[in-house]
Amino acid sequence: MSGVRADYVRPLDIKHGRVDLSHGAGGRAMAQLVEQLFAAAFHNEWLAQRNDQALLPRPEGRIVMSTDCHVVSPLFFPGGDIGCLSVHGTINDVAMAGARPLYLAAGFILEEGFALADLKRIVDSMAGAACEAGVPIVTGDTKVVEAGKGDGVFITTTGVGVVPSGITISGDRARPGDRIVLSGTVGDHGMAVMSQRESLAFGTDLRSDTAALHGLVAAMIDAVPEVRVLRDPTRGGLATTLNEIAAQSGVGMVIEEAAVPVQRQVQAACEFLGLDPLYVANEGKLVAIVPADRAERLLQTMRAHPLGRQAAPIGEVIEDAHHFVQMRTRFGGKRNVDWLAGDQLPRIC
Amino acid sequence: MCLAIPVRVVELSSASMAVVDLDGIRKEISLALVDGVQVGDYVIMHVGYALARLDREEAERTLALFAAVPAGGA
C-alpha cells in the first residue's frame, strides 16, 4: 500500500523550478501556478472565488481608472523591484486624480525559463505593497512567451478608484500665479536603477524611492481641496512633467534650481554620467500646483506626512504663450528647462 | 567637450587601479596615466581614467582669486 495520499498533487518547485510554456497554456500547470504562487500571495475574497473576473460593489463617486506597463531592467534594484513598482505606479496614477484607489488588476507576461524563485520574490513584493497600501489585487492573468521573447517578466497593472466630490484635479488646470510644490528629492529612483547597469555601475547606497502616494494625496486634498494639478514625475523626470503640464494648461513656469531638493549622492552620480537630475525618473514623488494663497497650508500638510517631509515650493506658474519652463540657475543666470529629446543618455562629452 | 570631474582617491586597489569617491558614489578607475597618486589625493577623472592630479593649493588660490575680485572693478 503506498503511503502517498490519494489527493496528493506535487507542489510547484519554487526553489529550483522555472517557468515553462505549460504554465501559460491554461491547463493544470497554469492553474497550479496561479493557485500556489499568485493567489497564495495576493489572497483576498475575490481571488478566492476562482473566477476569471472580480465582481465588485458599486463605488460611491466618480470612477478613475488607470493602467501601467512595467518593463524595468534590472528586475531587482536597491529599494525595490518590478513587483512593488507595478503596484505603486498604478496606485499613484489613480491617486494623481485625487482619487482613492480601490482595486488593482495585474497581468503577467512571463518568459520561458524564468526562475520561479525570482517570480515568487516579485509576487511577494507585490502582495506586500498592495497589502501595505490597502489596495487588493482582485483579478489577473498570466501568459508565457518563448525564451528570448521577454525580459524575464513584464507586468501590467490596472487600478480603479473614486474621486471625492468637490475635487477637480487635472493637468489643464494650472493658472498664472499658482505655486508649484514638489514632495521631496528628485532623481533617486533613476540613479538607483542606473547604478546596477552593467558598465555604468557604480558603488552607492542610493535606493529607489518607490512608494504608494495615495495616503499623502488624501491628506493633501483633505486640507486643501483647491489643489489644481497633481502628477508624479516618473519617466523623463520633473522637467518632462512640468513641460507636460505647461502645455496642457497653456501656461509657462519659472522654477528655482536651488529650491529643487536633490540628494548629494544623486547629484554626484549625475555628475559622473553627465546627466541632469531634473530628467531622471522618480517613483515616489509628486508635483502639486496650487493657488498661491493655499501653498503654505499645503506644504505644512505634506511635511507632516512621512512621504512629504522634504516637500518644497520650487516655483510658480506664469503667463507664457510659448509654454516654456524656465529655471533660475543656482549660479544666477536663467535657462530653459526643455522637453527631453528621447531618453537621457550618459555622455562623455 | 570632455566630461571630467575631480574625485577623491579612497583606496589603491592594485598597481594601476584605484577606488575613487564623489559624495558617496564610488567607482574603480585606472591610474595608468598618472604617476605617484596617493590615497587622499584628488584626481580629474574621464571615462574611467585619472587624467591628472588636482593641485589643491592651486584650487584654493583660484577660489581666492574669485573672492578677491572687487565688486566695482579694479
Next chain:
Amino acid sequence: MKYIDEFRDGRLAGQLAAAIAAEVDPGRSYNLMEFCGGHTHAISRYGVADLLPPVVRMVHGPGCPVCVLPIGRVDLGVALALEHRVVLCTYGDCLRVPASNGLSLLKAKARGGDVRMVYSPADALKVAQAEPGREVVFFAIGFETTTPPTALVIQQAARLGLKNFSVVCNHVLTPAAITNILESPEVRRLGTLPLDGFIGPAHVSTIIGSRPYEFFAEEYRKPVVIAGFEPLDVMQAILMLVRQINEGRAEVENEFTRAVTRDGNLKAQALVSEVFELRRSFEWRGLGVVPYSALRIREAYRAFDAESRFGLQAKTVADNKACECGAILRGVKHPRDCKVFGTVCTPENPIGSCMVSSEGACAAYYSYGRFREIPVVAV
C-alpha cells in the same frame, strides 16, 4: 561636491559679473570664442550670458567631437553592426547621431545590430575578453582628453594577445581645429577675424598643456585663456580675456591651474604617440577637410585597427544645403541665422552637426536659451 560646488557659487558669480561690467570698454565689442563644447554647455546650462554685459559676445566653437564627426564615419559604425555583425561598443553620445539612410547606431540596434553603450574603453575590452567568439569593435571618438584611454586599451589588447578586438579611431586634434578657424575663408574675405580671443579647453589642456596655444597667441595675435569647466572658471577667464584685450596683450594665460600645467601630461602624450600617428587629412563635419587634424592607429598596432581589419572606407556624405553649421562653428553666424534652426532642425531631428550633441551651439541654444529671443512675461 568638493572642487565642484565651490566653483558654482552664485554669490561669487555676481562679483565677477560686476568686475567684468566695470572693466569692459562700452565703446567696443568683445567676441570671445569658447572652443570647447563643454564650455558651451556650461555657459548655456548656467545662463552665464545673463551675467555678461551686452558688449561681450560668446561665440561657440567646434570643440564637440560628436558634432564634428562626419556622417560617413558614423556609417562605418552602422555597417560594422549590421553587415559585419560585430559587437559595437560606443559611448552614449554617439547613439543618436543621424547617419545615412535614416539610420543611427541606436536604430541599427533596433534592427538587430549588437550595439552596446559603454562608459569606458576598458569596458569594451572586457566584452572582448568575455566573448572570445565574437568580433568586438570599440567606436572611439574624442579630442586629446579621450585619446590616451583608447591608446591604453589598444596596448592592453596587444599585451593580452586578443584576437577579436579592434578600434575605429575617430580621434581629432584641437590645435588643428583652432588653426582652421583662424584661417577660415571669412577671414580672407573680410580681411579680419571676427574673434578677439579664445577660451581654451579645460581637459584637453590637462593632457596637451598650455604650450600648444602659444603659437596661436603669437602668430595670430589673439589672447587665449585656458579655463576650467565650472561657470566661475568661465567668468574668470572672460575677465582675464577682457583685460588682455583692453591692454593689447595676446598671451596664453591659464585659469585652470589646479589641473593644467605648461607641459601637460607627458606620460599620456608619450603613450598616444606610441599608438597613434597623424592622418594627413581628415574630414570634419561643418569644417570640411582639415590637414593633420586627426589620428589613426600605427602600423605596429594595425591588428587592432578596425578600418583595416574590416576593409572599411568612409564615404563623404554632404550635409543639407540649408545647414549653416560651417559658418556657426567658425563663429561667423549664430544659430538664429540658420533658416532651418528650430523648425526642420531640432534636437529630436538634427539636420547638421551643431544640433546633434547637447553641447553643439545650436542644441545648447535651442535647449537652454530659446527664451531669450522670445519675449516672455517674466516674473
